[in-house]
Amino acid sequence: MSHPADLRPETTQEAAGMSPPVTSSVEPVASLKALGRGGMVLAALGGLLLTAMMGLTVADVIGRYLFNAPIKGAAEMTEVLLCATIFLGLGAVSLSDDHVVVDLVTDRLPDAIQPYRKFAIGLFSAVVLFVVAWRVWIYAGQIGGYGGTTTNLGIPIAPLGYFCAICAFAGGIITAIVSGIMPVLALFGRRRTDRAQSTHDKSTPEG
Amino acid sequence: MENWPFGMAVLALMLFLGVPISFALTGVGLVGVAAIIGWTPALSLLGSVFFDNGRDYSLSVLPLFLLMGNFVVQSGIASELYTSAYAWLRHRKGGLATATVVACGAFSSVCGSSMATAATMTRIALPSMRKFGYPDQLSTASIAAGGTLGILIPPSVILVFYGIMAQQDIGKLFLAGLIPGLIGIIGYAMAVRLSLHLRKIDLPTEPKLPLLDRIRALKGTAGAIVLFAFVMGGIYFGVFTPTESAGMGAGGAFLLVVLSGKFTWASFLSVLYDTMKTTAMMFFILFGALTFSNYVNMSGMTGDIQNFLSVFGESRLTFILIILCIYLVLGCVLESLSMIMLTVPVFFPIAAAHGIDLIWFGIFVVMVTEISYITPPIGMNAFVLRSVVPDVKLGTIFSGLLPFVVMDILRIALVTAIPGLVLFLT
Amino acid sequence: ETTLTVANWLPPSHPLVSELIVPMTEQIKEATGGDVVANILPAPLGPPAAHFDFAVNGVADITFGVQGYNPGRFKTTSLVELPFLSDSAEALSVAYWRIFDETLREAGEYDDVKVLAVFSHGPGEVFFKDADPTSPDLMQGTKLRVGGGIVHEIVSALGAVPVEGPSSKSYELLSQGVADGILFPYESVSFFKLIPELPIGVSVPGGLYNTSFYIVMNKAKWESLSPENQAAIDSVTGEALARMAGEMWDRADAAGLAAMEGQTTITPATEEQMAAWTEALQPVFDAKLAEVSETGLDGPAIFEALKAEAAKVDISK
Numbered sequence: 005m006s007h008p009a010d011l012r013p014e015t016t017q018e019a020a021g022m023s024p025p026v027t028s029s030v031e032p033v034a035s036l037k038a039l040g041r042g043g044m045v046l047a048a049l050g051g052l053l054l055t056a057m058m059g060l061t062v063a064d065v066i067g068r069y070l071f072n073a074p075i076k077g078a079a080e081m082t083e084v085l086l087c088a089t090i091f092l093g094l095g096a097v098s099l100s101d102d103h104v105v106v107d108l109v110t111d112r113l114p115d116a117i118q119p120y121r122k123f124a125i126g127l128f129s130a131v132v133l134f135v136v137a138w139r140v141w142i143y144a145g146q147i148g149g150y151g152g153t154t155t156n157l158g159i160p161i162a163p164l165g166y167f168c169a170i171c172a173f174a175g176g177i178i179t180a181i182v183s184g185i186m187p188v189l190a191l192f193g194r195r196r197t198d199r200a201q202s203t204h205d206k207s208t209p210e211g
Numbered sequence: 212m213e214n215w216p217f218g219m220a221v222l223a224l225m226l227f228l229g230v231p232i233s234f235a236l237t238g239v240g241l242v243g244v245a246a247i248i249g250w251t252p253a254l255s256l257l258g259s260v261f262f263d264n265g266r267d268y269s270l271s272v273l274p275l276f277l278l279m280g281n282f283v284v285q286s287g288i289a290s291e292l293y294t295s296a297y298a299w300l301r302h303r304k305g306g307l308a309t310a311t312v313v314a315c316g317a318f319s320s321v322c323g324s325s326m327a328t329a330a331t332m333t334r335i336a337l338p339s340m341r342k343f344g345y346p347d348q349l350s351t352a353s354i355a356a357g358g359t360l361g362i363l364i365p366p367s368v369i370l371v372f373y374g375i376m377a378q379q380d381i382g383k384l385f386l387a388g389l390i391p392g393l394i395g396i397i398g399y400a401m402a403v404r405l406s407l408h409l410r411k412i413d414l415p416t417e418p419k420l421p422l423l424d425r426i427r428a429l430k431g432t433a434g435a436i437v438l439f440a441f442v443m444g445g446i447y448f449g450v451f452t453p454t455e456s457a458g459m460g461a462g463g464a465f466l467l468v469v470l471s472g473k474f475t476w477a478s479f480l481s482v483l484y485d486t487m488k489t490t491a492m493m494f495f496i497l498f499g500a501l502t503f504s505n506y507v508n509m510s511g512m513t514g515d516i517q518n519f520l521s522v523f524g525e526s527r528l529t530f531i532l533i534i535l536c537i538y539l540v541l542g543c544v545l546e547s548l549s550m551i552m553l554t555v556p557v558f559f560p561i562a563a564a565h566g567i568d569l570i571w572f573g574i575f576v577v578m579v580t581e582i583s584y585i586t587p588p589i590g591m592n593a594f595v596l597r598s599v600v601p602d603v604k605l606g607t608i609f610s611g612l613l614p615f616v617v618m619d620i621l622r623i624a625l626v627t628a629i630p631g632l633v634l635f636l637t
Numbered sequence: 638e639t640t641l642t643v644a645n646w647l648p649p650s651h652p653l654v655s656e657l658i659v660p661m662t663e664q665i666k667e668a669t670g671g672d673v674v675a676n677i678l679p680a681p682l683g684p685p686a687a688h689f690d691f692a693v694n695g696v697a698d699i700t701f702g703v704q705g706y707n708p709g710r711f712k713t714t715s716l717v718e719l720p721f722l723s724d725s726a727e728a729l730s731v732a733y734w735r736i737f738d739e740t741l742r743e744a745g746e747y748d749d750v751k752v753l754a755v756f757s758h759g760p761g762e763v764f765f766k767d768a769d770p771t772s773p774d775l776m777q778g779t780k781l782r783v784g785g786g787i788v789h790e791i792v793s794a795l796g797a798v799p800v801e802g803p804s805s806k807s808y809e810l811l812s813q814g815v816a817d818g819i820l821f822p823y824e825s826v827s828f829f830k831l832i833p834e835l836p837i838g839v840s841v842p843g844g845l846y847n848t849s850f851y852i853v854m855n856k857a858k859w860e861s862l863s864p865e866n867q868a869a870i871d872s873v874t875g876e877a878l879a880r881m882a883g884e885m886w887d888r889a890d891a892a893g894l895a896a897m898e899g900q901t902t903i904t905p906a907t908e909e910q911m912a913a914w915t916e917a918l919q920p921v922f923d924a925k926l927a928e929v930s931e932t933g934l935d936g937p938a939i940f941e942a943l944k945a946e947a948a949k950v951d952i953s954k
């Protein structure tokens with residue numbers, strides 16, 4: 005499922021006359037250019053995790069089917085990779101403020117209150133993520149306390165939990181800034197421009 | 212224990228104020244559980260929900276099916292499918308719109324998401340339909356409706372979620388979706404004719420292609436057919452399991468990208484980034500829904516709703532009608548994935564208690580969810596269309612969708628009357 | 638009146654729920670004269686593996702589960718999971734509880750909870766889609782579905798290829814031919830609807846493996862009960878509950894075996910097979926008992942005591 009915000013208009017090259025109606029090529033789903041350096045690091049890390057997850061299944065199936073030699077612990081490695089991907093991806097969602105919302109009513113609220121609404125929601129979301137980070141951290145400590153591992157390879161689980169907790173905490177901070185604080189800052193920025201604009205208008209009535 | 216109506220009200224309020232669905236569900240679920248068992252255990256349950264369910268092997272199919280769909284988009288298969296479908300339908304009235312519906316169905320067999328199907332087909336089909344003078348009302352509607360097939364024709368992300376929540380075999384759910392999906396294509400093709408008839412639209416047709424040319428045009432479908440056959444055949448012949456088919460499908464789709472000569476590192480990386488982002492988005496909604504359903508579980512809501520529904524009698528048909536109405540109403544205002552997450556934990560035990568086959572119920576739920584993608588005011592596929600072509604009014608898209616919604620309801624009626632249409636392949 | 642919340646991750650019709658957990662709550666109610674009642678939650682609170690911590694943290698008051706779902710946490714569990722121990726879940730469960738009560742507690746693995754019972758499933762046998770059941774190389778090179786833990790190691794030691802997957806995926810793996818066979822007790826073959834897929838079964842004297850279970854209670858909740866109610870609950874849990882659990886599994890296995898009639902042919906393992914397997918599995922015994930000894934207990938000695946105790950238990954009651 006792709007979020008509508010990702011879908012920008014694409015120009016489709018059309019063929020003429022009797023030939024089939026389209027010969028378009030489809031652009032990549034998201035553009036990485038807008039991400040900046042943090043996004044690139046995220047993309048590289050997440051890409052590595054996803055590629056590993058895909059490669060693991062392919063190698064396991066081929067090994068098992070052709071050589072009677074499946075990869076030991078393929079399922080549990082997939083689980084570890086999945087968990088890491090989810091929490092790492094939280095950063096990506098927060099960076100572009102792509103959390104799914106019901107905008108049925110909110111779009112009809114007056115523009116003036118929107119920044120404050122976004123501020124309150126951004127902070128609420130951040131608090132939820134901080135609580136999640138805190139509890140996953142505690143839970144990881146509990147699992148570490150009894151030496152919890154994966155089933156067949158004995159990979160310790162606690163470090164994964166700490167990683168997820170850190171990601172959730174970072175996700176909370178990014179959400180607070182991007183979804184909560186930036187809309188308000190933008191508002192103050194606009195007010196200053198407006199004020200400057202109106203002063204300018206008075207002094208030069210013909211403009 | 213009887214505080215769940217209050218919890219539901221707070222949740223609804225938060226959703227309408229624009230709190231992200233994932234965080235509203237998590238927040239209300241956490242506070243609700245805490246009100247029942249106290250803060251210390253409620254908080255430790257929260258840690259378990261977010262960390263344990265993130266390590267569920269069965270859920271690994273989600274990112275991998277998403278990845279498969281994104282690779283398929285990149286490989287250019289979609290436009291080839293459209294070209295082939297058009298070669299067969301160009302001499303018919305509204306042939307391009309029908310070809311769009313057929314190509315959407317074909318694309319759905321390699322893509323697990325409705326919005327991705329709609330988004331992809333918009334870029335490919337809309338410019339051609341505009342060029343041939345199709346009214347926006349018809350062309351946008353045929354794409355938005357055709358796109359909903361993405362979650363019914365396997366693979367399907369929504370069926371995976373349903374299977375996990377209702378503990379049903381995902382392989383069987385996939386098979387069960389095939390025939391209703393084919394009926395859906397036929398229904399939408401009829402909806403295209405119906406639209407032309409109702410609105411008295413006359414559209415240009417092209418001369419019929421000779422059979423040989425039409426057969427030659429099928430060449431373009433080879434990539435999609437090979438990938439679909441690889442995934443379903445691999446499952447059927449026991450080379451890999453439905454769970455593994457996601458990873459194998461992603462691998463196969465990646466191979467198609469490479470073979471099509473469209474591989475670049477930049478686009479590869481952006482496909483991976485997009486997949487990771489969508490994965491996180493969906494999982495945090497899932498975690499929120501699970502937190503919330505723990506609250507539902509402890510609050511006794513399931514039993515209360517069961518008692519409420521029993522007022523209407525024990526008949527299966529009555530129950531299905533009530534559920535249909537609830538979903539149609541919810542589907543108007545809720546985003547589709549969240550709707551599934553919110554309702555399945557409540558309804559599937561009741562369906563089971565009514566002796567309804569849970570595979571059938573899964574397909575039923577997916578079909579009503581399909582409608583939610585195309586009904587106002589929250590219709591995600593209409594939004595997708597709108598975001599790609601901002602000059603079309605949402606009202607235009609929704610009004611064009613009406614004949615398609617009618618066909619959807621007829622299809623649900625048909626499948627309810629003849630459950631074998633769903634179950635006979637499983 | 639105190640209400641105990643019981644977390645459940647199985648369908649209500651599963652014998653572990655209907656013939657053990659439900660009767661247990663009834664007995665607790667009866668023994669406490671109605672002072673302590675139980676409420677079994679209608680839907681799972683989380684995955685099975687999370688249930689021990691649910692009791693530790695007070696998310697629910699009573700939880701049950703499989704120690705093996707938390708790898709690394711319970712090192713003493715392998716004692717009861719090793720091969721060739723007992724044909725009766727009841728005998729093994731009672732012996733397991735007695736040994737647990739006497740010595741295994743000292744390993745400290747259950748210090749965070751009040752243990753109501755530990756017990757064992759019935760013996761695990763081996764089933765195939767297609768095989769010559771008397772062949773000395775029965776397992777060699779076959780793909781066998783395994784969950785985790787000891788079964789993985791047993792299958793590997795016997796020369797088979799372990800195919801990993803949760804038990805709920807067994808049907809998927811077998812019906813589609815990804816796996817050639819499975820190690821399961823009779824009850825599970827029937828419960829997961831695998832009988833039509835598995836025409837060949839080989840029964841192993843004493844079983845090829847066992848699965849250890851726990852039923853535990855939140856400690857604070859336990860301590861909040863009056864001494865009279867605590868004594869009343871103790872009288873219907875512990876050895877009595879372990880015995881009831883063993884009986885329940887033995888009944889379920891018998892029902893599973895009966896359901897196989899005419900569809901799955903069960904052949905006892907030959908002496909030649911048993912000799913080969915005993916030898917091949919020795920390294921697994923050594924490794925697992927060494928792991929038990931890591932907790933400070935004498936692994937091999939306790940294992941012998943468990944075997945002797947299981948042989949002594951009177952299962953005619």
Ligand code: NA
Binds near residue numbers: 320324360365367
């Ligand atoms: Na699909």
Ligand code: NA
Binds near residue numbers: 586587
């Ligand atoms: Na809708």
